[in-house]
Amino acid sequence: MIEALGYTFVQHALIAGLLVSLAAGIIGSLIVVNRMVFLAGGIAHASYGGIGMAVYFSLPIFLGASVFAVASALLIAQLTLHKRHRIDTFIGLIWAVGMAIGVVFVDLTPGYHVDLMSYLFGSILAVSSSDLYFMGALLGLIVLVVLFGYRSILAVSYDSEYARLRGIPVRFFYTLILILSALTVVIAIKVVGLILVIAMLTIPVYIAERLSNTLWKMMIISGIVSALFTLAGLALSYAYNLTSGASIILVSAASLGVFLFLYRKG
């Protein structure tokens, strides 16, 4: 397996896996503690609309997916603030309509159709250097935001009403968390695909939550655990010629099972 490290696409895959894992660890923690998992799922699937439109208009896929995902996030943020009691209905709607738009635009695109499967299950072996820059920049942005906004993010996540009474701009931080989630979802789609992205954002976080007594520890542990799962999944996928995204998720799920078993005993 060592000789594989000589190939550029394998190196890219490893770097992408690490960058995305760390981003997913941090943002996944925020998604879980804010109970936005269903919401992140909605954004992930809605972003397929952006992928379809990018294909149709011959734009960069990352750009299309990012813009669409952020737009869905803003729409959801707006709806959450005003129609909180119907939010799950709206998320379901955005989830389905986004995907439908994507499918229709791919249908309308003349000639060669991009492989739908690569977006559903990821295409980590086809990561370009510009993809890596995008991932790196996003991770940098996430780290900066969390570092400097930690107190406010913690306050908003733990008790948003109280945060508001302390003069913290709750809407701003809530929307910021959603936008960063949307962008993280977009880069994670490259690694594990949009169907499996939720597992990547939640399984490591679930393990980390049990092991940490503060949010920042949870973020760091999630990032490390996620990176380990990604590397193990990639190795497995290389050794047995399996789809990488699915391998990563199965490694994660199996590890979670073992963890829960040990945690119960210990």
Next chain:
Amino acid sequence: MDAVIEINDLSFAYEKDIILENINLIVKPLDFLAIIGPNGGGKSTLLRLMLGLLKPMQGSIRILGGSPYEHLSEIGYVPQNTNVNTDFPIKVLEVVLMGHIGGKRPLFGYGKEEIACAMGALAQVGMAAYAHQRIGDLSGGQRQRVMIARALCAHPKILMLDEPTASIDVKGQKEIYELLKRLNETMTVIVVSHDISVILEYANKAAHVNKRLAFHDISNKKETFHTHGTDDHFCEIELLQMLGSEHCDTCNNDTQTRREEP
């Protein structure tokens, strides 16, 4: 200043349901006000209006002579339901540190003075030893004390609590009220509660809220509720009914007539 809180002709409705109507209330410095009344009667809504979390439909609320939003740091708030979100990975100290407001903050992390202040607040409620425990590992009563410490962090002039003793055992409830009594020596305390014992033992003012508000000065009325023999001790329902009426007999300094009723 004469009043810390002054509410004039306040009305509030969610959509079409009128929750509060023509509320007038004056809270004086160092009052211990109990807001009581039936469930759905508007107690919590009134508190949320005083906090500035809701806007009045009609009428005005002045806190320390200004709008609630101008005096955020002078109001300490302890919300209802401290038993939610117990999975959240957060230490007791971090929860208390949330009580700080604006001001000088380090670029990231917490300042030394802020931590010292938060530890002081924890010591005030007797929870300093738990500072580094995860909040979810505490009991309901302990968590409630931590929430009070969080409210004390900003050195408020008014402390507002929403059902502070719901879902706490009897011993824990007594401890919370003793703590509030102590805090009341230096700040105004407002408690929303369906727990009538708070009026009997600790409050000096009572506001019964059921769409409308009936106000009672009970500072000199402890004996009315309490110190007579067990025979003519008011039961809670009777007491609630009495406080619910606009003019209760006890407020006319005529405790005798009330007692002689069948």
